[in-house]
Amino acid sequence: MQRRHLVLLALGTAGGLPLRAAALGATALPDALAVPGGVALVDLGPAPTRPTARLGDRPVMVLPHAERAGDWVAVVGISLAADPRGRQVLAVHGDGGRVRELKFALGPKAYAEQRLTVAPKHVELSPADLARHERERVHLGQVLQRFNRAREPATLRLLVPTPGPRSSSFGLRRVFNGQSRNPHSGMDIAAPTGTPVVSAAAGEVLDTGDYFFNGHTVIVDHGMGLLTLYCHLSAVDAAPGAVLEAGTPIGKVGATGRVTGAHLHFSVYLNAAPVDPALFLPAA
Ligand SMILES: [Zn+2]
Incomplete structure (x- = not known):
């Protein structure tokens, strides 16, 4: 392993060209953007074995x-x-139980805010719906904390899960009748009901369900805290535990859950934080 890396390093630096990680077999990384909702790439320096790190x-x-x-x-x-x-x-x-702290700074990021005033019946849930949503919120919160050390992602460059125009509404802060909601935690891809949805990378189906807000949903575990979530599906063609290749069909676009029209809501989670999917996808 060590020797192979050294050979690759020599190849990569010959001629002063930047090393192409993907071409050399190393895991391709997402675009780094150290802001709220972004991804920070933090150099940990040398170590004889893989360190563990916590935020x-x-x-x-x-x-x-x-x-x-x-x-x-x-x-x-x-x-x-x-x-x-x-x-x-x-x-x-690190080795021998040594713990060190690495500090890094974030840049600012201004996400748009949307203020809406609507009839209260459109935003206030019935006691039964509220109880259901609370159960689902707890369940999904646990699912999204999954950190599978046994699987290392083959790549952090993801496939577009369904073709269609992509919103840039990740992080949008929504205020209904003066009350703040959770910011938009993913990207919406507009596509007609029935359009196939594929897994954005290799992984294992972690959870499926029919949730109050998200509708029919699939969550895929790609390993080491990288998860993808696909919502509002009209059909789910994947079962928990199924092992997927990148591009394996997992369902179809729909309008299930609390939505106004057919689209795919696509989220990417790293260490249980939703991050901007655009950092992982090829340019639109
Ligand atoms: Zn959405």
Whole structure:
């Protein structure tokens, strides 16, 4: 392993060309954007074995550095709620129980805000719906904390899960009748009901369900805290535990859950934080 990396390193630096991680077999990384809702790539330096790292109480993904053999990089999802005025603190656990703190700064990011005034019946849930939503919120919160060390993502460059125009509404803050809602945690892709939806990368189906807000939903675990979520499906063609290749059909676009029209809601989670899917997808 060590020797192969050294050979690749020599190839990559010959002629002074930047190393193409994908071409050399290292895991291709998403675009780095250290802002709330973005992805920070934090250099952990050299270590004889893969260190573990945590941000707060969450484990984060650690991968071999693409360009420097023996070095490691943490791929950190930044919560939309993170305060860019404070430094983020990564706790890195190395050999022999050694723990060090690595601090990194965030840049600011202004997400749009949408203020809507609607009839109360459109935003206030019945006691039964509220109870259902609360159960589902707890369940999904647990599912999305999954951190599977046994699976290392083959790539963090994702496939577009369904063809169609993509919204840039990730992070949009919505205020209904003066009350703040959770910011929009994904990307909406407009497509007619029945359009096939495929897994954005290789992985394992972690959860499926019919949820109050999300409708028919599939969640795929790609390993080390990288999950993708597909919502409002008209049909689900995947069962929990199924192992998928990148591009395997998992369902069809629909308008289930609380939506006004057919589209795919697509979210990407890293260390339980929803991050901007556009950082992982080819340019539209
Ligand atoms: Zn959406």
